[in-house]
Amino acid sequence: MATNTPGEATRLQHIGVIGGGAWGTALAQSACRAGRKVTLWAYEFETVAEINDHRTNRVYLPGVALDPGIRATAKAKDIAAADALLFVAPSQFSRAVASEIAPHLPSGTPVVICTKGVEQGTNAFMSEVVHEVLPGAKIAVLSGPSFAGEVARSLPTALTLACPDEALGAELTAALAHRTFRVYWTDDVTAAQVGGAVKNVLAIAAGIVEGRKFGANAHAAMVTRGFAELVRLGRALGGRFETLTGLSGLGDLILTASSVQSRNMSLGLALGQGRLLSEILGQRKSVSEGVHSAGAVVALAAKHGVEMPICEAVHSVVKGETSVDDAIDALLSRPLRAEVDFPPAQ
Ligand SMILES: NC(=O)C1=CN([C@@H]2O[C@H](COP(=O)(O)OP(=O)(O)OC[C@H]3O[C@@H](n4cnc5c(N)ncnc54)[C@H](O)[C@@H]3O)[C@@H](O)[C@H]2O)C=CC1
Numbered sequence: 001m002a003t004n005t006p007g008e009a010t011r012l013q014h015i016g017v018i019g020g021g022a023w024g025t026a027l028a029q030s031a032c033r034a035g036r037k038v039t040l041w042a043y044e045f046e047t048v049a050e051i052n053d054h055r056t057n058r059v060y061l062p063g064v065a066l067d068p069g070i071r072a073t074a075k076a077k078d079i080a081a082a083d084a085l086l087f088v089a090p091s092q093f094s095r096a097v098a099s100e101i102a103p104h105l106p107s108g109t110p111v112v113i114c115t116k117g118v119e120q121g122t123n124a125f126m127s128e129v130v131h132e133v134l135p136g137a138k139i140a141v142l143s144g145p146s147f148a149g150e151v152a153r154s155l156p157t158a159l160t161l162a163c164p165d166e167a168l169g170a171e172l173t174a175a176l177a178h179r180t181f182r183v184y185w186t187d188d189v190t191a192a193q194v195g196g197a198v199k200n201v202l203a204i205a206a207g208i209v210e211g212r213k214f215g216a217n218a219h220a221a222m223v224t225r226g227f228a229e230l231v232r233l234g235r236a237l238g239g240r241f242e243t244l245t246g247l248s249g250l251g252d253l254i255l256t257a258s259s260v261q262s263r264n265m266s267l268g269l270a271l272g273q274g275r276l277l278s279e280i281l282g283q284r285k286s287v288s289e290g291v292h293s294a295g296a297v298v299a300l301a302a303k304h305g306v307e308m309p310i311c312e313a314v315h316s317v318v319k320g321e322t323s324v325d326d327a328i329d330a331l332l333s334r335p336l337r338a339e340v341d342f343p344p345a346q
């Protein structure tokens with residue numbers, strides 16, 4: 001791939017952002033910083049008004065003064081003029097949001113999926129959902145260790161941009177990257193999406209370990225054995241090992257499973273402290289994708305004959321089928337096995 005210098009000239013001058021939550025707003029801020037014109041579509045009218053009138057988004061991204069260059073809108077037709085879209089609706093709303101913009105999106109528009117999750121019911125990754133609803137879109141995925149608040153404050157961040165079309169990947173990285181927002185290209189859309197979806201489920205498990213005060217050894221064991229699950233599923237679905245061990249896989253797992261800035265980790269922590277899921281979710285407006293993706297991840301694992309005991313444990317806890325203590329007992333009582341699959345999967 002040709003190398004790009006952050007901030008170099010790009011034909012993708014106008015970026016549309018679909019989603020006015022923490023991540024959509026932070027990406028809008030970052031795209032402005034990269035020198036792009038930005039139109040942000042948000043679901044709530046109040047969010048649109050607040051961004052346009054006060055340059056803030058206090059519900060989803062508090063404490064950040066937004067760039068005056070961000071123009072917010074609630075009208076899907078306003079994104080038609082964008083040269084590329086960043087798609088940042090939470091996974092369970094992605095199909096509905098994509099359907100709303102479908103009539104307005106010119107065929108051939110690049111759509112970069114920034115959502116991390118799997119659709120319940122269909123067990124479809126976001127690239128499949130977006131391709132079904134927006135068949136003319138050129139799909140890419142942007143994923144990696146990137147808390148919205150830090151990106152919005154321009155703290156240094158590095159991500160993976162997965163795009164099967166290398167030339168388009170180069171254009172997108174040139175359009176989005178800047179000094180504190182480094183974007184690395186790959187063609188491996190599958191692994192990038194598996195990493196983003198599975199790490200959220202594993203972060204809940206890591207949070208539970210923290211909430212139960214099981215100690216640093218248990219945390220490291222949970223993250224490492226969890227990563228083995230992420231790699232097994234990623235490879236079974238056709239993803240490459242190098243991508244799974246890169247920013248969008250291992251990198252994002254390290255971030256999400258070790259900081260209570262993560263909504264998934266903090267949700268797990270609260271579960272580990274004995275709080276009820278309904279109570280935790282009732283107190284948040286923000287999304288915890290791992291809760292919604294756990295079932296789909298487990299179903300995909302079963303379909304492909306992949307063992308994912310930690311993800312299964314999280315799924316049965318969030319479904320209310322198993323108590324945290326019983327789930328932990330079951331994991332600690334599993335038969336001992338070889339550390340890596342043998343013969344090694346190719
Ligand atoms: N917050 C972060 O640091 C990061 C988030 N992501 C991913 O970005 C995606 C979006 O997450 P956030 O921006 O953090 O969301 P958020 O948790 O800050 O906000 C929730 C979002 O859901 C939208 N929403 C609520 N009800 C809706 C409905 N019925 N239809 C359509 N939209 C509705 C809200 O408008 C808001 O944009 C998720 O998949 C998340 O995993 C990825 C990287 C970083």
Ligand SMILES: O=C(CO)COP(=O)(O)O
Binds near residue numbers: 147263
């Ligand atoms: O994906 C994220 C960071 O890369 C954000 O994680 P949470 O959704 O758990 O906050």
